[in-house]
Amino acid sequence: MLQSKLFYRSKKEVPNDIEAISHKFLYRGDFIDQLGSGLYSFLPLGWRVHQKIAQVIREEMLAVDGQEVFLPMMHPKAVWQQTGRWDKMSPPLFKLKDSHGKEFALGSTHEEIMAKVAKDRISSYKDLPFSLFQIQTKFRNEIRFTGGLLRTREFAMKDLYSFHSDEKEFQSYYLKVAKSYLKIFKRCGLAVKIVEASGEGFTNSFTHEFQALTPIGEDTVIYCPKCDFAQNKEIAKNKEGDKCPKCKAILKQSRGIEVGNIFPLGTKYSEPFGLSFIDKDGKKKLVIMASYGIGVGRLLATIVEANHDEAGIIWPDEVAPFSIHLVPIDLKNKKIKTESERIYNHLQKSGVEVLYDDRVDIGPGQKLIESDLIGIPLRIVISEKTLDKDSVEVKERSKKQANLVKIKDLKI
RNA sequence: CGGGGUGUGGUGUAAUGGUUAACAUUUUCGCUUUGGGAGCGAAAGACUCCCGGUUCAAGUCCGGGCACCCCGACCA
Numbered sequence: 462m463l464q465s466k467l468f469y470r471s472k473k474e475v476p477n478d479i480e481a482i483s484h485k486f487l488y489r490g491d492f493i494d495q496l497g498s499g500l501y502s503f504l505p506l507g508w509r510v511h512q513k514i515a516q517v518i519r520e521e522m523l524a525v526d527g528q529e530v531f532l533p534m535m536h537p538k539a540v541w542q543q544t545g546r547w548d549k550m551s552p553p554l555f556k557l558k559d560s561h562g563k564e565f566a567l568g569s570t571h572e573e574i575m576a577k578v579a580k581d582r583i584s585s586y587k588d589l590p591f592s593l594f595q596i597q598t599k600f601r602n603e604i605r606f607t608g609g610l611l612r613t614r615e616f617a618m619k620d621l622y623s624f625h626s627d628e629k630e631f632q633s634y635y636l637k638v639a640k641s642y643l644k645i646f647k648r649c650g651l652a653v654k655i656v657e658a659s660g661e662g663f664t665n666s667f668t669h670e671f672q673a674l675t676p677i678g679e680d681t682v683i684y685c686p687k688c689d690f691a692q693n694k695e696i697a698k699n700k701e702g703d704k705c706p707k708c709k710a711i712l713k714q715s716r717g718i719e720v721g722n723i724f725p726l727g728t729k730y731s732e733p734f735g736l737s738f739i740d741k742d743g744k745k746k747l748v749i750m751a752s753y754g755i756g757v758g759r760l761l762a763t764i765v766e767a768n769h770d771e772a773g774i775i776w777p778d779e780v781a782p783f784s785i786h787l788v789p790i791d792l793k794n795k796k797i798k799t800e801s802e803r804i805y806n807h808l809q810k811s812g813v814e815v816l817y818d819d820r821v822d823i824g825p826g827q828k829l830i831e832s833d834l835i836g837i838p839l840r841i842v843i844s845e846k847t848l849d850k851d852s853v854e855v856k857e858r859s860k861k862q863a864n865l866v867k868i869k870d871l872k873i
Numbered sequence: 874c875g876g877g878g879u880g881u882g883g884u885g886u887a888a889u890g891g892u893u894a895a896c897a898u899u900u901u902c903g904c905u906u907u908g909g910g911a912g913c914g915a916a917a918g919a920c921u922c923c924c925g926g927u928u929c930a931a932g933u934c935c936g937g938g939c940a941c942c943c944c945g946a947c948c949a
Contacts, residue, residue, distance in 0.1 A: 478942040756949030791907045826909040
């Protein structure tokens, strides 16, 4: 991609009222554009990252045998009435009417719709288990929206729903998805704790939140730095400074951003929808369900919260908008121009995602500052200085040190 | 929904009730410059959020809307 053609305009300053670091950098780097409170457009750079994250999630969902589907976002009232959530949902549903006065909700989650879809396709224990997921826009009629992408009223969410015939099998699948989640977050460059939390109306039993420990999160987590013990402060019986009930290390406290959540639903939704099957013993039983969600936009912002320095974002490799930022200093110099284009074309042909800063009149300072800001993991600078040594300068965004590499040694 | 705050070119800010709303940035053109948002010159860009009121005179004061941000309760 030629940077001169990129739909993007970096900004030097941010409005006073932007506070979250992720919001500042995503704004300055022109990854997003705000339409209204809790409503954001993803611009080309931002959407590339969004798509990368979605792809990581998709791969891991497929790896736990999830099958991708796409359900409507607009739901007839009756479906939500079947579980009583038309009125009880918190936050309340966005509701609207069609031209005949029929009422609909904009989907904030899809347990009802998934159960309905599943019902006609399950009759025997042989039909189970299976799991379905989608990556799709959700609408949440929250009271308040904060932190840029951290909490919005409309956001893409990956929601997976699993259907099981017996408790034991369900437990093992639940664990499998939990592990898959950790893998997703790791690939996204995040250290995430699995935190026990309350059921929040989805279920009466425990649930598990996936909390990225950051200074600005909305939740407070009591966790053990030595083992995997972690609890949401809301339900924690321990406090900071106490000994870990598992390994006796000293517990710590941190704020956290909830980037994922998994809910064992039991038969809460299979009951109202009559989601049953005939088991081996010939008896009719209710399907056991669970749901598992990840908010893509929030995850994106959280990645920035956890991966940045004073100059800008440091994207982890797997979710970066581009892999290489090719930055020639002074394109009026023929030698630099020729060599840069040669390397760019070569990279393009080898399928490397490269952003080529082909802007002629932009000074070196601005180019380098913008490069740090948008945070592509690897930067290649070509200048008179480097070409004098038949080299280019290679620098990882995450490192201070830059290295001169002979052009003939480039593994491209 | 309660509390607090803010609305001025694309962006960030300024303007004791008093000319033609200022500065920086941005963008365009020309020259110059090329290793950390370069310099000079010229130009573009604003019904000061909206409606009403007070006043000889309103960006500024008053009333009412609307929008946005922050703190609390809810959520991925």
